[in-house]
Amino acid sequence: MSEILELLSLISRLLHAENVLILCHKNPDGDTVGSSAALYHALKSLGKNAALLCSDPIPARYSYMQAELFTGQFEPGYIVAVDVAGIQLFGDGVRPYSDRVDLCIDHHGSNSGYADAMYLDASAAATAEIIYQLLEAMQVTITPVIADCLYTGLSTDTGCFLFGNTTAHTHKVAAALMEAGARVEELNALLFESKSKGRIAIERTALENLEYYFDEQCALISMTREQIAASGVSVEDLEGVTGLPRKIEGVRVGVTLRQNPSGSYKVSIRTVKGVDACSIAKRLGGGGHEQAAGCELEGNLENAKAAVLAEVEKELARCAESAGEDE
Numbered sequence: 001m002s003e004i005l006e007l008l009s010l011i012s013r014l015l016h017a018e019n020v021l022i023l024c025h026k027n028p029d030g031d032t033v034g035s036s037a038a039l040y041h042a043l044k045s046l047g048k049n050a051a052l053l054c055s056d057p058i059p060a061r062y063s064y065m066q067a068e069l070f071t072g073q074f075e076p077g078y079i080v081a082v083d084v085a086g087i088q089l090f091g092d093g094v095r096p097y098s099d100r101v102d103l104c105i106d107h108h109g110s111n112s113g114y115a116d117a118m119y120l121d122a123s124a125a126a127t128a129e130i131i132y133q134l135l136e137a138m139q140v141t142i143t144p145v146i147a148d149c150l151y152t153g154l155s156t157d158t159g160c161f162l163f164g165n166t167t168a169h170t171h172k173v174a175a176a177l178m179e180a181g182a183r184v185e186e187l188n189a190l191l192f193e194s195k196s197k198g199r200i201a202i203e204r205t206a207l208e209n210l211e212y213y214f215d216e217q218c219a220l221i222s223m224t225r226e227q228i229a230a231s232g233v234s235v236e237d238l239e240g241v242t243g244l245p246r247k248i249e250g251v252r253v254g255v256t257l258r259q260n261p262s263g264s265y266k267v268s269i270r271t272v273k274g275v276d277a278c279s280i281a282k283r284l285g286g287g288g289h290e291q292a293a294g295c296e297l298e299g300n301l302e303n304a305k306a307a308v309l310a311e312v313e314k315e316l317a318r319c320a321e322s323a324g325e326d327e
Helices: 007-016 030-045 060-065 092-098 127-137 144-157 168-179 184-193 197-208 225-231 235-243 277-282 301-326
Strands: 020-023 050-053 078-082 103-106 117-120 211-213 218-223 253-259 265-271 292-297
Touching (some): 007 103, 007 127, 020 030, 030 050, 030 060, 030 127, 127 144, 127 168, 144 168, 144 184, 168 184, 197 218, 197 225, 218 301, 225 253, 235 253, 235 265, 253 301, 265 301, 277 292, 277 301
Parallel strands (some): 020 050, 078 103, 103 117
Antiparallel strands (some): 253 265, 265 292
């Protein structure tokens, strides 16, 4: 298991690190990319060699982060994973480095402790919130580019500050990033108000496959790889579909099953407060947060549905039992 670090120990390790390789998780989202890019720029400002590596292509919409990608230009001397809760989340492209991670910086309480050392704050709304605290403590200047990176991570992991993980401190960090030059209006438009034609097409397909379970407390949508390919949607736009079923009135658990090119299913679980999405995902080999979690399942669609729904039923039963005890 990882050695759990305090902030000063974290800073010391980064200040002594050379040739830093920063790893993102596969299917990269705004938090893993934004937090990693912000750390990259901070390390470069301290005169260090650094670069990012991800199994999957970094979405083009994040090109404004201006982080250098790793192409073998140096021999990694220190490997840092950012926003990666478990080794299975790295993907094949990172496999040469995933078993020798020196440090993990994360906000997932379900983190498996795979790295030699870890800095974890499960109360943080996003890993970007942790990176902001780190850079402040290191007295690194938060440039407009770094502010853009961190605001991206913060806003995307909180659903533009709508999710239950948003705290007063989250808003304070966002305000500080605005003061540092984050282009909030432009970023919000890019990240939350603009949808490609492919995104519209796959949302229509997803809603056509909508199913209700457990007295309509659970809504489930599914998308096969053939449907995804036919829509023309990009991987980055697929991530935004996961919140659809949870937004339906009366639904307490929203489940999205998305087939990967390999045939497995990526499962995303979104819940209302009081229903533990992470508990559902962990029993299926995944993890995440209380109201947003996920896992990956092998097998056909019907078997994947059955596996997820069995765990959703257990969690809803637990909630009902707990509610009965409180009366």
